[in-house]
Amino acid sequence: MAQTDVKRSPLSGVRVLELSYAAAAVTGRHLAELGAEVIKIEPQGGEAARLTEPTEVLPSGERLSLFWLAFNVGKKSVCLDLSDSDGERRFAALAAEADIVVTDYQRLGAAETDRLHAVAKAANPAIVWTDIWPFGRGGRDENFPAGDLSIQALGGHLGLNGDRDRRPVRVGLPVAMLHGGSEAVSATLMAYYHRLNTGEGQRVDVSMQEAIVWTLLNSTMTWQLLGQNEERGGAVRKERANKFFTRLIWECADGHIFFSPVGGGMGVVRAKSYAALVRWMAEEGVTDELLTSKDWTGTDAFRISQEDYDSVSAIIGRFVRSKTMEELMDRAVADNILLAPISGIPGIHANKHLRARDFFERIEDRARGTSLDYPARWARFSATRLQAPAPAPQPGEHDRDYLDDAGALRAAV
């Protein structure tokens, strides 16, 4: 590979084979952004995930899954029938010249995954092979069926969300796939780094359930230290450092904001934030002795009663309702107030902070007739850069770039 390429992207010259449905597609996309050449191995005609709902019909007339469209940019596609010996031979030829394979549980079953791993390892003993499965590989739960909702439940996060008077509620995104897929990026890179240092390849096993457990942050410690299971909450919940229920979601003039103005456990920034809020309210003629009659954010916050909290939050709530999200955030920016707008999708797309940072990458896909902003710059490197992804491939678009008619790897590859 050219030295300039190595300088530009950390993974330039690294080849990845992707056998994915959802989670491994996330991994593959981010490895591609880091400069790897990512080749999707699809069945003839394209993989099932291209039509996972929700789908949309694009201007070209092609119907495509939105998840697929989001996470398959920047990749090549080679179609192989992995169930026959010819396909297996072609896969071995590709694996012989690859560095990494990423897979997930929805693309292949356990036995087929293990068979292909053996094929790849025989062709290339130094291959790094990553499996992303609901409960990891090899355990007795391995083959039990689980979708995103089930994994959110089994990871313990779902049970902590939602109003107490209703059933628990999930995060309304396929986060088990997304956490598993993004966790696999770092785990795969660690194994590849080890290979660079030692020449040794290995298998990497990522558990989506464990990835969800890592979103709880302190819940298993709370159980061990206090013998308490945290209670779920919605707009109102019991924060870890407080004895009382606090309002976290506040209605404002044009939507909702997140704000936890009073209580303990966030150090000096919360005290400063509260002082700035009280100052702002006073400027606008909203004063009440209660706002300053207690140490609402210091060590005394541990002793605030629910009644007192409800009284002070009623005053704050009236003030918040008189302001728009933009007014509230502008003041928060100017005065270090710990609040944030609850963004909807249009708000994220138009967000002026993200726009100023050039976070989105516009991808023009002439074949599909689309021009779409992708969230893209998840990291900024001073010496290298993330690659702007190319449009997502058509099934088998790159067959002939890699394999000749006899199934041998093309010499130039």
Added chain:
Amino acid sequence: MMNTQIFSGLKVLDFTWAAAGPIATKQFGDNGATVVKIESTRHPDSVRLGGPFKNDTPGINRSGFHADFNSSKMSIAVDMTHKQAARVVIPLVEWADIVAVSFRPGVMERWGFGYDRLREINPGIVMLNTSLYGISGPWNAVPGFGAQGQAVAGFTGQTGWPDRPPASPKGAYTDSVSARYAAAAIVAALIHRKRTGDGQFIEIAQVETGIEFLAPQLLQYQLTGIAQERNGNCDPTALLHGVFPTSGDDRWIAIEVWNQEEWKRLLAVLAAPAGLAPDELDASLSAAPREDLEQYIGDLTAPWDGTELMGRLRERGVACGVVMRPSDLCEDVYLRERDHFWSLPHPEMGTLDYNGPAYRFEKTPSRLTSAAPCLGEHTDHVLRDILSFGDDEVAEIRAMGLLV
């Protein structure tokens, strides 16, 4: 055994605090790197001040919140605002391969240790700066935590019931997301350094990593003008996709049914105890309005023990999961068999089970080597054994009030 871990020999100087940064640097400690957490009683890690505390008594070395993110690390106490801080920081930067920071932008520069200075001291250094909103842009200096991050990044708006305000997801959700991306970015920079010899500076904005998860919804909005909003547990493409009561106090099970075959298998399990034939049950449920379906299914699941029902449904290929409480996770046989938890002793907190990584390496197993350090627990060790300071030098800088 030496050199059996991926980062054996790698050195990390860790200024991070709260959750996102420490979870990222923990991955290096748990995989063999020497991680020195630099902190001070004058400027303690904010999660040291947040519960749960041992015996419910606050204390700087008693927080379980802090503990779980800081396994396999040492702690040196240095007052970074002290005018002689460089006496310790410069040798540490010379020693390190990675410097990780998660303060608001500008804090390291104020202390005289921005990337330009670090690079002068150690040209090969890889420096991570992870913050809520990033270094640039109009919101860069706004303080905040993952709770603000999850609101801005869209997670809060996507969680909850359509007829109620959004539900704030448990935790500091974007901390959990950005830690994965930050660890990946650091390893990518290490790979680059291995191949070229060059260090570099990495910037991560927590909200941006979070928004990566909403890429499909952003595309949908641009293509159709439809903006997805919170919708409870509903997935309109499933026949059944919800959370249902089971026996016991506030116990639940998540069930997903995606096709007729799975629907029949679900009914085969639920019908018998209700004294019905599956076809009868199917007929009565088919006649029910869709909005009442969850109530009817809930009536059928309510007498069941959740774990038993999960077992029966799994045998029949119906995706489901008991809604685990934190205590269930701690006691879960499967997680125990997978060695998810690591029991680690701590001088003030006793032995606790720490959460291990979500990944397993076939040949280079991760290993949580120690509980989270007490603040400054390794100050002497780091100065004497890592930086080779003599007794007189340690005594001198201690007398200056630097090591607090």
